Amino acid sequence: MKLKLIISFFLLLCMNVKSQYSVAIDPNYSAGLGQNLAFTNVLYAAAPQGSTYFYGNYSGNTHFYLRRYLPTGALDTSFGNNGTSDSVLPFNGPIVANDQSFYLANTRTVAKYNVNGALDTSFGTGGYFNFTYTGTISNMYINDDLSLMVWKDNVLTKLTVNGQLDSGFTEMPAYSYEVTNSGIIVKSSATGSAYKKYNGNGVQDMTFGTGGIANITEGKIRVNKNTGEIFAYSSNYPVKITKYTANGVLDTSFGNTGTLMYSFPVNPSVYNEVQTIAGIEFDSNNNVYAYGGSSNGVDSFYKTAFIVRFTSNGIADTSFNNGSSLFYRQGPRITEMKILNDSTYLCFNTWRVGYMNNISLGATQYVRRLGFLSTNEVSPAYKNLVYPNPVKDNINISLSSDEKLEYADLFDMSGKLLRKILSVKSDVSGLETGTYILKIKTNKKEYQMKLIKE
Structure with missing residues (x-):
């Protein structure tokens, strides 16, 4: 009996070793951008199923173009002219995409395009919506109902799916914003730490925080869209994340009385550059991911990338990557990450920043699978x-x-x-x-x- 127990123990131990998950570069993802997509300025967007867009200008801002890449990472040759279009709205504003279309903005104009690069003339007037007042569009967000949030001169407004101002939406001052399934969280002033919550029609939720205001002092925020919970963080290292409930109250069950702290393992020969946090994301199990890297040096050889995962309770998740909560590699720094599913991480990154301010930017896809570092x-x-x-x-x-x-x-x-x-x-x-x-x-x-x- 004792021998059977010993054998069973070692069988379970071996199974556990062999069944560890590991994170690595997706070998099936084409690095179609390589290190040759150079711009003076560049913006990018990802659709939920993994298509990517790169929108930039070059040659002293005299030329621009837009490229679309498939979820495999390969150039979409059905888009524009063999994968590239220069007949879209000139580069001077943000880009946002879903799986059916994408939007571009130029100063105070919004344009909608189909995924093949053709203008969607059913939107606005002939494919365009023009704001009548001056200013510059800084950011856009596609809602689940396909309406469009537009952030312009620190005012948040909303366009219908047909490209008209939504008369049922009340504009609001916003110095940053996050959209969730239960409302919109905005920073209400340029200075200070006051945040407010509004419903989908722009009506303030007075039950949020204290008297409708939550004071969040940690710096930036990211909101879990599914739960409405708020996570505050700064770009500084070490990783520090503070959690607030969807009602704007500190969640003391998270981490250590509401805050988690994380530092890389002590190994200066490996972690030899200052790491910065570019952002945080969430998966369907509400795990929390912090990502970023170092950006010192001109070439990618001097840059690093990291992803670290925590449970929804703010505990370092050692099941993430071969017994560690951390994935780290020498390579291009992650500037933005999209979780396509709970095991696929599409990352935008900077490969090179030239001495003349030219940028080479691309995408790397990481996957979490069994046995990348097997025995x-x-x-x-x-x-x-x-x-x-x-x-x-x-x-x-x-x-x-x-x-x-x-x-x-x-x-x-x-x-x-x-x-x-x-x-x-x-x-x-x-x-x-x-x-x-x-x-x-x-x-x-x-x-x-x-x-x-x-």
């Missing part, structure tokens, strides 16, 4: 890539004559990044005896294998 044996195709293996002192990475090592990441079996290797020969004598995962990145491809330290 499987080394693939026979890679058995001569790293030697000796098992190793006592030094490892050597043997590449073909046309390959060049960019870097190799060494992980422990929990998925924690231990070291970044930058040369084909590396001293690993300081490692403890055990099993590790080595991920090698060259100018041609990526490899992943198990490394055994004796």
